[in-house]
Amino acid sequence: MKYKGFYNILLSVYKENQIEIDTLMSKHIYFKVGGPADFLVNPVNVEQVVKTINLCKEHNVPYIIIGNGSNLIVRDGGIRGVVIKLCALNSIKVKGNEVKADCGALLSDVSKAAANNKLTGFEFACGIPGSIGGAVFMNAGAYDGEMSYVIKEAEVIDDSENLITLSKEDLELGYRTSKVMKAGYVVVSATLKLQHGIKEKIDDRISELTRRREEKQPLEFPSAGSTFKRPEGYFTGKLIQDSGLKGFSIGGAAVSEKHSGFVINKGNATAKDVLEVIAHVQRVVKEKFGVELHTEVRIIGED
Incomplete structure (x- = not known):
């Protein structure tokens, strides 16, 4: 391990049970693929996050x-x-x-909290399997809703490790992008501004969206949700299906039979399998329709 000596430095910030060594990332991501991380730390407050970033920069350790x-x-x-x-x-x-939610709060939990307090506007996020931090980072959305419609402001750690508050306008939220993504900031929390509503109607909407998601998405397999961004003027799933790629597979990875916009792990996929399926889909769709598909999913780590 290249950064073996960094363990003792991390112990100045974390308890031993907050540090994982050589942990397989396949245990930490929904796709269930990925090799080991040298260290994975689980901070319990913002101070630990800032200290970790500072230590990594000071010792030239990537994070x-x-x-x-x-x-x-x-x-x-x-x-x-x-x-x-x-x-x-x-x-x-x-x-x-x-509703003010910390970065690690699950969108489904935030949606429930809003519903329980008779607040409407965040129902769209009830089935997105992500956290608030990631949702702000990529302006997550589903079912005609997205973070930019409901966010008031977000607290972030900037590139000088200062804690600052960005307004909705400051966040520069676009289709699956944000100021946070472009500048490399870290979301600490987000405040959503919702509307008072009728609980029965809010619950009905959540039930309807949950049913639609279960019917149309391959939730029984590990995946990262929608693999590709939606090209302007097209539906990604239809482009892939019309390219004859539904069910296409390499190793343990495949284009879902249920929804062609999803690449799934059938159970024993490697990241290499997944990335090869993605590359094949991009190549074929480009050849057949002249449309470039760009990944929505983040791809990180070493080959």
Whole structure:
């Protein structure tokens, strides 16, 4: 391990049970692929996150931030340096028509908290298997809703390790992009501004979206959700299906038979299998329709 000596330095910030050594990233991401990370740390507060980033920079050790790993592919060689996993920062507070959620809070839990307080506007996120931090990072959305419609502001760690608050306008939220993504900031929390509603109607909407998701998406297999961004003027799943690629597979990875916009792990896929399926789909769709498909999923780590 190249950064073996860094363990003792991490112990200045973390308890031993907060540090994982040579942990397979396949255990930490929804796709269930990926080689080992040198270190994976589980901070329980913002101070630990900032200290870790500072130590990594001071000692020239690479680091990467993840949430609950729902939109990631980690390559088979794993990750050198430190993975900072933010799932333990998951507080959710409701005040009036605003919900403040820490970066590691699951979108499904935030959606439930909003519903339980008769707040509407966040139902679209009830089935997105991600965290608030990741959702702000990529302006996550589904079923005609997205973070830019409901966010008021976000607290972030900037590139000088300062904690700053960015307004909705400052966040520069676009289709699956944000200022956070472009600048390499770390989301600490987000405040959502919702509307008061009728609980029965909110619950009905959540039930309807859950049913639609279960009917149309291959939830029985590991995946990272929608693999590709939607090209303007097209539906990704239809492009892939019309290219004759439904069910196409390499090794343990395949284009879903249920929804062609999903690449899935049939049970024994390597990251290499997944990435080869993605590359084949991109190549064939480009040849047949002249449309370039860009991945929505983040791809990190070494081959």
